[in-house]
Amino acid sequence: MQKIKSATDYRNELESRGALPEGFSTGFTGLTFSPTELGSDQVMEMNLSMLMLDKPTTVFAGTFTKNLFPGAPVLLCRKRLENDRFRGIIINNKIANVCIETGVEDSEELLKAAAVQLGCSPDELMASSTGVIGWRLPVNEMINALPSAVESLRSNSRRNAVELAERIMTTDSFPKLRSRSVCGGRITAVAKGAGMIEPNMATMLCFIITDLSISRDELREMLPPIVGETFNRISVDSDQSTSDMVIAASSDRKPCADKAEFRKALYEVCSELAEDIVRNGEGTGHVIRVTVDGAASVEEASAIGKALVNSPLVKTAIAGNDPNVGRFASSIGDYCGNNGIKLPVDKMEISLGGELIFSGGGFCMTPAKEFRLAAYLSECGTIPEHKGWPVHEKTVNIDINIGMGNSRSTILGSDLTHEYVRENADYRT
Incomplete structure (x- = not known):
């Protein structure tokens, strides 16, 4: 990467590497809410993001935190991996949805409402949340914001992952996005994470998408060891998050003639994002x-x-x-x-x-x-x-x-x- 002198230079650099693979789109909206846990009328802002496939895919994989207090989205996504089809993921920042009695129910309610807006089955959707542990999601406010997110999804013609990388941040000081052009196709990935980082698959989220044709079994065989060699070998503060997840999916649009080259590119993207997370660590000077x-x-x-x-x-x-x-x-x-x-x-x-x-x-x-x-x-x-x-x-x-x-x-x-x-x-x- 050339020396970056400003936030504008950096965003331009990200846009140059941020093109979405064929078959994917993103949508976004914002909302405000007052956390009931604070016992006040303090208003906070939340981003609601969508990373969607144009058509459902059977090729998807994931790895998750080993923390024994996993967030509701982690519990939900683990079950969704058993399903045949995947359409996309709904991501919110600000609240992690961890150790809340209604946590799984809240995530499922959000996905059901999103499925109606998107015209798909809720079983094809996953949820991801990051932020404060112990607060309940503002489900009603999030559901009311869904039409705006879906409208953004359908009108978003730029097809670049930069805004997704920006919208999922919490204490991150800069967005993280890496990509590779390989075998005539593309791998693009975004990540967030700055504190509570010592993944063991912090809060660390990573979403990897590709248009290259690779089987479900091949992707699920590749992803865990690559995560082990990259994200699991970083530590900012030795705390493993309750919400860590890496989700990968393929739109299966382009033939992949060389699986070894694909694996190499996937490793490089994950390795670079892992270093970006450490460099972006809360208060990191070195x-x-x-x-x-x-x-x-x-x-x-x-x-x-x-x-x-x-x-x-x-x-x-x-x-x-x-x-x-x-x-x-x-x-x-x-x-x-x-x-x-x-x-x-x-x-x-x-x-x-x-x-x-x-x-x-x-x-x-x-x-x-x-x-x-x-x-x-x-x-x-x-x-x-x-x-x-x-x-x-x-x-x-x-x-x-x-x-x-x-x-x-x-x-x-x-x-x-x-x-x-x-x-x-x-x-x-």
């Missing part, structure tokens, strides 16, 4: 890329990498452009020691920004190296309060070889800043 090599298994490498990016001491040191490398070794040793991993310390190596900082059982730092690494961290950072677009795509690169095996994994994380605390302290107010 994106941290930890590569763990020499592990006994991929799972072990991933766990060690996550231990590092989830360490508050590591995160705050990087936020302050402080190459406090002792914290790196401490977090690795803490995780391994408490999980029965017999780490050969004398074989382990750690590098920061390509410079060796630990080897042969000890640190190899000098005052000059401290100065260079502090400058490196500063160069990789951005102002956490910055909103609207990603200033650059630089990452703080930490490479670890633990000298135990041949497995490798890369984990993406973020630092921890005052801005993260402020955003989450003020989230509902």
